[in-house]
Amino acid sequence: xxxxxxxxxxxxxxxxxxxxxxxxxxxxxxxxxxxxxxxxxxxxxxxxxxxxxxxxxxxxxxxxxxxxxxxxxxxxxxxxxxxxxxxxxxxxxxxxxxxxxxxxxxxxxxxxxxxxxxxxxxxxxxxxxxxxxxxxxxxxxxxxxxxxxxxxxxxxxxxxxxxxxxxxxxxxxxxxxxxxxxxxxxxxxxxxxxxxxxxxxxxxxxxxxxxxxxxxxxxxxxxxxxxxxxxxxxxxxxxxxxxxxxxxxxxxxxxxxxxxxxxxxxxxxxxxxxxxxxxxxxxxxxxxxxxxxxxxxxxxxxxxxxxxxxxxxxxxxxxxxxxxxxxxxxxxxxxxxxxxxxxxxxxxxxxxxxxxxxxxxxxxxxxxxxxxxxxxxxxxxxxxxxxxxxxxxxxxxxxxxxxxxxxxxxxxxxxxxxxxxxxxxxxxxxxxxxxxxxxxxxxxxxxxxxxxxxxxxxxxxxxxxxxxxxxxxxxxxxxxxxxxxxxxxxxxxxxxxxxxxxxxxxxxxxxxxxxxxxxxxxxxxxxxxxxxxxxxxxxxxxxxxxxxxxxxxxxxxxxxxxxxxxxxxxxxxxxxxxxxxxxxxxxxxxxxxxxxxxx
Amino acid sequence: xxxxxxxxxxxxxxxxxxxxxxxxxxxxxxxxxxxxxxxxxxxxxxxxxxxxxxxxxxxxxxxxxxxxxxxxxxxxxxxxxxxxxxxxxxxxxxxxxxxxxxxxxxxxxxxxxxxxxxxxxxxxxxxxxxxxxxxxxxxxxxxxxxxxxxxxxxxxxxxxxxxxxxxxxxxxxxxxxxxxxxxxxx
Numbered sequence: 001x002x003x004x005x006x007x008x009x010x011x012x013x014x015x016x017x018x019x020x021x022x023x024x025x026x027x028x029x030x031x032x033x034x035x036x037x038x039x040x041x042x043x044x045x046x047x048x049x050x051x052x053x054x055x056x057x058x059x060x061x062x063x064x065x066x067x068x069x070x071x072x073x074x075x076x077x078x079x080x081x082x083x084x085x086x087x088x089x090x091x092x093x094x095x096x097x098x099x100x101x102x103x104x105x106x107x108x109x110x111x112x113x114x115x116x117x118x119x120x121x122x123x124x125x126x127x128x129x130x131x132x133x134x135x136x137x138x139x140x141x142x143x144x145x146x147x148x149x150x151x152x153x154x155x156x157x158x159x160x161x162x163x164x165x166x167x168x169x170x171x172x173x174x175x176x177x178x179x180x181x182x183x184x185x186x187x188x189x190x191x192x193x194x195x196x197x198x199x200x201x202x203x204x205x206x207x208x209x210x211x212x213x214x215x216x217x218x219x220x221x222x223x224x225x226x227x228x229x230x231x232x233x234x235x236x237x238x239x240x241x242x243x244x245x246x247x248x249x250x251x252x253x254x255x256x257x258x259x260x261x262x263x264x265x266x267x268x269x270x271x272x273x274x275x276x277x278x279x280x281x282x283x284x285x286x287x288x289x290x291x292x293x294x295x296x297x298x299x300x301x302x303x304x305x306x307x308x309x310x311x312x313x314x315x316x317x318x319x320x321x322x323x324x325x326x327x328x329x330x331x332x333x334x335x336x337x338x339x340x341x342x343x344x345x346x347x348x349x350x351x352x353x354x355x356x357x358x359x360x361x362x363x364x365x366x367x368x369x370x371x372x373x374x375x376x377x378x379x380x381x382x383x384x385x386x387x388x389x390x391x392x393x394x395x396x397x398x399x400x401x402x403x404x405x406x407x408x409x410x411x412x413x414x415x416x417x418x419x420x421x422x423x424x425x426x427x428x429x430x431x432x433x434x435x436x437x438x439x440x441x442x443x444x445x446x447x448x449x450x451x452x453x454x455x456x457x458x459x460x461x462x463x464x465x466x467x468x469x470x471x472x473x474x475x476x477x478x479x480x481x482x483x484x485x486x487x488x489x490x491x492x493x494x495x496x497x498x499x500x501x502x503x504x505x506x507x508x509x510x511x512x513x514x515x516x517x518x519x520x521x522x523x524x525x526x527x528x529x530x531x532x533x534x535x536x537x538x539x540x541x542x543x544x545x546x547x548x549x550x551x552x553x554x555x556x557x558x559x560x561x562x563x564x565x566x567x568x569x570x571x572x573x574x575x576x577x578x579x580x581x582x583x584x585x586x587x588x589x590x591x592x593x594x595x596x597x598x599x
Numbered sequence: 600x601x602x603x604x605x606x607x608x609x610x611x612x613x614x615x616x617x618x619x620x621x622x623x624x625x626x627x628x629x630x631x632x633x634x635x636x637x638x639x640x641x642x643x644x645x646x647x648x649x650x651x652x653x654x655x656x657x658x659x660x661x662x663x664x665x666x667x668x669x670x671x672x673x674x675x676x677x678x679x680x681x682x683x684x685x686x687x688x689x690x691x692x693x694x695x696x697x698x699x700x701x702x703x704x705x706x707x708x709x710x711x712x713x714x715x716x717x718x719x720x721x722x723x724x725x726x727x728x729x730x731x732x733x734x735x736x737x738x739x740x741x742x743x744x745x746x747x748x749x750x751x752x753x754x755x756x757x758x759x760x761x762x763x764x765x766x767x768x769x770x771x772x773x774x775x776x777x778x779x780x781x782x783x784x785x
Binding site: 519521568569571572573575578579580581582583584585586587588590592593595 | 670673680706707708711712726727728730732733734735736737738744745746747
């Protein structure tokens, strides 16, 4: 026992020290613990709880909530196949089976020698270079049978990840269309200098003049949000950059953080200057952990250049610094109040709004939560002024939008367009010739059929957080909706009953239809449950969970109808087989010991 | 053709049955008291524990208490679905399986072995297997997993008020609706 304790201290004390024994950093402490120990054993839970003055149950609750924390051994190599519909379209199912059979495992099982486990996970944001997987939270892209076989050999020979071929982990930007953001250069500190010349009020005025709206999906006017936070009473203020890009099919923030992080950090600093904050936090999704060291190096360089830290650019009293927090695999943390809970070291359950984060956010203080793209674009407004920005895009949706395009097209990747662009134009540009449908805005977005391709991308028409998945003529839209429904079921945080139970019920109904046991009854139930989830769920996750089903029911009804039985009802399970155990123990096989089908 | 002033004259036929339940829902039905006299003006009972009729004829409304735990429950439920225009799940067990589903985590063979061989004081050492006895399903199911169900009245048991409101709504041609006080369980 004493041996365990001394080694516990040996492993955990340096981690605890690094995070100043602050329970708000529990997520980071647990992540580093797991990186050292491969999982988080019970003794570590007890040790950390004691050191952080938390109840063990509070620590355990965090481990249980997040998909990437394990409280039991999951192997030295933990492989998670990205299972977005785009990965499926690129053939991940066959590759997954291949790896399972090569390593002699079943899905979710840890090998007997404790070496490896294989499972699936939600979209990892590599849709433009999939199929993809994560191994110990590092992404491997462009999977092929050959790459899978090589991986199996590396795992069997217990080769450390750092010795794996670098090309496995290569992530390309794939930028195919650049508009103002991606083509305008910026010397580090240039936008910030301009903001300091304008002063907080002047910069705020430019933001409001630009009529710039947030790029995370909801489209709230950023200047109004900053002003509300600036004016809210509080002891201190925070800027949070929401880099929990979990919406299936979205990867534009990945590219911004990989190649335009100076703009993102500079945008955060400007936001901090305007609202009067001295601390900024980046909430980086666990799937993007591979960028952490590089981002931290960028922050360090900015500190050296006096772009972060004390008296920034010589402006007395303007102190601002940025910390990066990593998530641990929970889509719901993209919701701003869940994200704040997570930053405070708790399970990421959405709070009740109001009060909104601008008045009661991180640690109860006024907080601005902005999307990565929003913050990057704030630097453009500082550079060129609000009036200039207002002239781009449409009247109600000013500026440009980054789109992550994936699926059935020749050139998947990042496209920057002014708002107001038509879907048809986008499809032409990305080389999607036989598109039957596009899913705009990710799983929670809108499914558009061909007759709607004349519609425009803008908050006033088709709004989007940045994902656009293309489905060609030969795709089965029922299976697309079923994939999204399983995603929502997996990602429901379980806090409210309509979402927790409703997503499971909808999944069961979709599976039943897929198994050829569906009737008109299930179709009615799907619509009824969608209405219920939409009106009764606590947050946006549950409210939009039924949308892919509802949209495809309206626009691709035959893909459902062809699976239905022409009868009143059929049970999802085999009634006669349900009697088999009783037949066995009672040694009966007469006619009354069987159940035929109901006609 | 009926005019709006002229309500439906014919009495509606109602059948009721308790499957894998405790009869609590039927007790709640009896608890209608003098309202039963109002109800009997509108309906007549077909198969029901109240009438002791053994099989269900053509009915307007079928009411089922309890979940589906054995083959006989399946037969009764199918008979109701076949003969009743409208089928109602009455109470927690019919809707969710209720208390009997506590055995769903156990292997039914183990359950029977435990009851007939291993319980203290058991002397028989056989599991009854007369052909008259219905066989147990491996899991207890809510009735809407076995047949299509039109309406659900929640409660354990649903209160007399809930049952009366629901049935009178249905009979009068209104979409049945239970307000908050009728859905409280405390």
